Amino acid sequence: MTENIFLITLVVLAIVALNTKKLRRAIVYLGVFSLVSSFVYLLYGAPDVAIAEAIIGSTITTVLYLVALRKYQVFSIYYANSASNQNNRYLKNSSNFLKNLETFLIQREMEPQIxxxxxxxxxxxxxxxxxxxxxxxxxxxxxxxxxxxYQIDAVEEYLQANYGDLNIHLIRCAEGEDNEA
Incomplete structure (x- = not known):
């Protein structure tokens, strides 16, 4: 009976990890998956494999993935350039604005993708x-x-400090909601 509960838990954790939208949460779910699998190894009479799985799979691997994720953050920036704004004089300065924003994000150890x-x-x-x-x-x-x-706060501070003279409107949208302002 206990074995069945652990095996069902493994399946549920695997499905949750695959369907999670946030990569950080998926890594945590996989760490818990590895910990539960170490209990399964213990139930099947393999304590040496269970200890190795608990130490390597659950702890070290999870920490390494989280550190690697922290170091590599792609920051996607969409720049809408509709046809009605093609001749706008402010768009001529937008490349400088975007380059400065890109430099700021690189200094924060992020990889901006414009x-x-x-x-x-x-x-x-x-x-x-x-x-x-x-x-x-x-x-x-x-x-x-x-x-x-949490990066939006830093971007807002940067824009206020460097572009306070422009009419910049920062709108924070909840994830998954209709993002109409």
Whole structure:
């Protein structure tokens, strides 16, 4: 009976780890999966394998994955460049704005990935997964970010310190909700 509970738990943890949207949570679920599997090894009479799985699989591997994930953070930035704004004089300065933002993110040990899109900002907000979505509208710059992303606070401080003279509107959207401002 105990074996069946542990085996069902392993299947549930594997499914949860595969279907999790956040990579950090998936790593934690896999660490718990490894710990439960070490108990299964112990139940089947393999204490040496159980100890190795508990130490290597559950602890060391989980810590290494979390450290590696911390070091490598891709930060996706969508830049909406709709056809109606093609001749906007503010867009001519946008490449400098984006380069400075990219430099700031690199200094924070992140890998910015800037995606220039011809789609409307509404389409990007509805259909794309992003860390930041940037849109110019006349003299205003609209920046959309996820409420749960702790990097948004640092980006907001950076923008206020370096671009306080521009009309920048930072909108924090909850993940998974309709992101209309």
């Amino acid at each position: 995606i220039y899109s011809g789609e409307s900002i509404e389409t990007i907000l509805d259909q794309e997964k992003f860390d930041l979505a940037i849109h110019h509208a006349d003299q205003d710059i609209w920046i959309y970010g996820c409420v749960e992303d």
